[in-house]
Amino acid sequence: MFKTILQFTLIFLIVSIVVAFNNADNRISKYTESQPNPYPKTVSEALIQFGEEKPNHHIEKIDADSARMGEEIVKYGSLLDGSNKRISKYFVCTDCHNVQMEISDPADDSPEAVLEYGMKNDVPYLPASTFYGMYNKEHWYNDDYAKKYGDLVKPTRDSLYNAIQLCATQCSQGRLMDHWEVRAVLHYYKSLELKISDLKFNDKDMETFTYLLSTNKKEAAKMLKGRYTQVNHAHFGTSEIPKVEGYKPNAEQGKYIFNKGCLHCHDKKKGITNFAMSDDKLSLNFLHRKKDKYNNLAVPHITRYGTYAMSGRKQYMPMYSFEKMSKTQLLDLLYYIETGGSN
Ligand code: HEC
Numbered sequence: 656m657f658k659t660i661l662q663f664t665l666i667f668l669i670v671s672i673v674v675a676f677n678n679a680d681n682r683i684s685k686y687t688e689s690q691p692n693p694y695p696k697t698v699s700e701a702l703i704q705f706g707e708e709k710p711n712h713h714i715e716k717i718d719a720d721s722a723r724m725g726e727e728i729v730k731y732g733s734l735l736d737g738s739n740k741r742i743s744k745y746f747v748c749t750d751c752h753n754v755q756m757e758i759s760d761p762a763d764d765s766p767e768a769v770l771e772y773g774m775k776n777d778v779p780y781l782p783a784s785t786f787y788g789m790y791n792k793e794h795w796y797n798d799d800y801a802k803k804y805g806d807l808v809k810p811t812r813d814s815l816y817n818a819i820q821l822c823a824t825q826c827s828q829g830r831l832m833d834h835w836e837v838r839a840v841l842h843y844y845k846s847l848e849l850k851i852s853d854l855k856f857n858d859k860d861m862e863t864f865t866y867l868l869s870t871n872k873k874e875a876a877k878m879l880k881g882r883y884t885q886v887n888h889a890h891f892g893t894s895e896i897p898k899v900e901g902y903k904p905n906a907e908q909g910k911y912i913f914n915k916g917c918l919h920c921h922d923k924k925k926g927i928t929n930f931a932m933s934d935d936k937l938s939l940n941f942l943h944r945k946k947d948k949y950n951n952l953a954v955p956h957i958t959r960y961g962t963y964a965m966s967g968r969k970q971y972m973p974m975y976s977f978e979k980m981s982k983t984q985l986l987d988l989l990y991y992i993e994t995g996g997s998n
């Protein structure tokens with residue numbers, strides 16, 4: 656695996672140099688240090704080099720100070736030196752979004768792949784998409800989010816900038832961010848963009864890709880885009896307990912979802928909700944007894960619908976779309992709630 660990445664990077668470097676020289680009309684002397692990013696390390700840089708249009712959130716070069724400020728806003732809600740107001744009184748971005756990779760192969764972001772990677776790497780199992788690679792997406796608030804937020808999603812479909820603002824005000828029930836704050840978050844996102852080395856290429860792919868690099872950049876770009884997903888899809892479910900013929904629920908997976916998903920917010924120590932739970936029989940039995948109700952205390956209901964912010968009580972629970980928790984995973988969770996928990 657490491658060897659493959661190394662090989663790939665090497666070939667990419669060589670070809671990039673060749674391409675760079677060729678672009679200079681063979682006048683080698685013209686090639687100087689000032690050539691921007693002759694060796695792309697990131698997916699977005701490579702795509703631009705292949706002639707793709709720059710996205711409207713394009714950042715030429717990360718400003719380390721801005722990225723740090725963006726990270727502080729995302730993780731703590733405001734700058735650590737206290738010089739700006741918190742974005743939201745109720746949440747920080749990382750209550751709902753991870754900032755690390757959630758999958759081993761950026762081309763497969765299925766809930767199964769996320770769960771497998773999450774269990775191995777102890778990653779929270781959250782209802783919103785990770786910020787790792789958010790910079791590389793092309794549309795935001797996709798599919799059923801139009802149902803939840805209506806016309807509000809329109810300006811976000813093609814603009815990461817606007818998507819951040821919608822989330823600051825709606826999802827996190829906070830204030831509009833200042834321009835510099837959004838820019839800082841974008842610089843932080845840029846630091847979390849997909850690297851070429853994150854993508855999975857086997858030897859055969861690499862041969863094809865190397866060939867395309869020198870013959871057909873448009874196809875090379877297409878191939879690169881085939882190695883990661885350009886949007887986070889979202890489809891909403893209903894409160895019914897899923898029926899999946901022949902599926903035997905997995906308690907280990909259910910335990911992971913409960914502990915790294917539900918308790919990410921419902922743990923007493925978090926202080927996000929009034930509804931504290933823990934991984935013990937008392938909490939689990941309570942949930943188990945309510946599972947068939949059509950209300951917020953029934954796990955299938957709350958998981959698929961979440962709750963809504965109300966005046967006076969702005970903390971709400973985001974829903975898990977099918978893309979963030981599959982039907983079989985909900986069955987795993989229900990099974991764990993029925994059978995698991997410490998005394
Ligand atoms: C209470 C939960 C919650 C909080 C807090 C929150 N978000 Fe979100 N965010 C969501 C949900 C749910 C979505 C929609 C689905 C998704 O992420 O794929 C979303 C979507 C987004 C999107 C668009 C993702 C996409 O691919 O469509 C961006 C960008 C975003 N949030 C940024 C932020 C930022 C920046 C903050 C902090 C200032 C923040 N969010 C805080 C829940 C939250």
Ligand code: HEC
Nearest residue numbers: 750751916917920928929930951952954957958970971972
């Ligand atoms: C992003 C944070 C977050 C995650 C993750 C989360 N919840 Fe919630 N949940 C909330 C908030 C906030 C509320 C609203 C409670 C309040 O008003 O304090 C809530 C409400 C609830 C309620 C209803 C409580 C009531 O009194 O009406 C239940 C039950 C519940 N959650 C279960 C779950 C389960 C099961 C999971 C895992 C599948 C989960 N939650 C994941 C934040 C979260």
